[in-house]
Amino acid sequence: MSEEKKNHSKEDFEPKIVGFLCNWCSYAGADLAGTSRIQYPPNVRIIRVMCSGSVDSMYILRALLEGADGVFVGGCHPGDCHYIDGNYKARRRMVLLENILGTLGLEKERVWLRWISASEGQKFADTMKEMTEKIRKLGPNPIAKHWNL
């Protein structure tokens, strides 16, 4: 397949993941994982947003086109949104984005949405482990070698 795949054996490929975490739940969940000293892979670069509903699909696309191997969006559990319904809107937006990525044959498996509450430090760490391993298996983002976008 791609040159990258040959150059990187699975062991030495470290996925770069951009994570958009909602201020009220997932970001606090990530914080709890840290303060509780739960270990999780350092592959995720966290960007705090006020709500998963404020993540425009453009942010996710930008990360992917710039070569991020995965994009994670974390929001409050359905019904728990600090702004009442931001996460329901995020969910619809994710369905649309995945649909479009599917039509264009771009890997939608690289985009994850998960609900993680402020008390779920363990779930955040587990999710990061799971995502890092899945993306590692998927290999580097083939978009990364395209500069003519």
Next chain:
Amino acid sequence: MEEKQMTQKALKIKENDVVGSINDFLRQLLSSGKIQALLVPQSTPSKKVVYPVLIADPKKLHSDIIAPVLPVATATVVSKLTKVQPPSKPIGVVMRACQIRALVELVKLNQASLSNIIIIGVDCPGTFPINVYADFPEKKAPTHFLLETLLKKTKDADQYLRSACHVCKDPIPTNADIVLGFYGIDLDKELIVEAHSEIGRELIKDIPLEEITDDKAREKAIKDQREMKDKQRAAFLKDKEGMKGIEKIAEFFDKCVNCHNCRQACPICYCKECLFDSAVFDAEAYKFIRRAENKGLFKLPSDALLFQLGRMNHMILSCVECGLCEQACPNMIPLMEVFIPAAENAQKEFAYHPGKDKAEKIPMIVYREDEFLEVGEK
């Protein structure tokens, strides 16, 4: 707009002059005093193009509603007319099916009003690219060329159609108060005038029209027309299935110079300041250099594909597939090859039909608690 109580009449074609007879009808409509102005497609003096023209004086009305060209989005024009303050007395607007669909979407997006707007829909045999229309290679003018194909029921016009028109979702107007129909009638003798609403009936009441001789013919002709387009559309979608993967997508958009003309021409893209023109994309030099270091090199102007995919995410659920984006592209990127499959799949996902029903909410502003439960959980 309640289809049940549709009134169907026939407009007699005088002296084999279809365009003239339609103009007589429209002049009578305007002279009746029931509407204060008419927005109609009318040729410029050069005859090179046909623009929506707002006509107040019936004597100045020389429209060409058959002219197979769509230089600008009529829906955008109606938005401009009604957004700040809708007219106090009725205005008639003559529109093609795709533009009525776009107008309905703009109303849902709070960018247009239908208050005192009488929609006069026209059966659409399709349109030619603006440059083909302006320098038409046949001996006849495009309107007469098209009329002849309609009369003789030939497919001679197909070779000139814009790709969007070739695979049109529905060329027959819906949501119109009055429909002027070419299908299911002998166009050398008469033209169909349908009133689909109370106000539509009121408007045509005093205009001399005949009874329809064969009312089943129209129904069948519409069905045939829709089936033919559905078939062509299905074949197009199948043909474009292979347009997948970053290699192909990057190559497809290689000629995109980030001019944003497609967005300018799109009836759905209404934002006064587009995100992609905003300061979001202004940055310090070191950030550009960082991006160059990221991949080793960096193309400028940047973010052309991001613009295309971002715009698609923002408007695709309301996309009426008018193809004006493609017509506006200075580098002739066949945008419909990507936008029609994307619209088809995305609209199917949300079971949404842009332009069909004014009460149907745009999917991105509503939600249900018990939907897409697997998303965010798996």
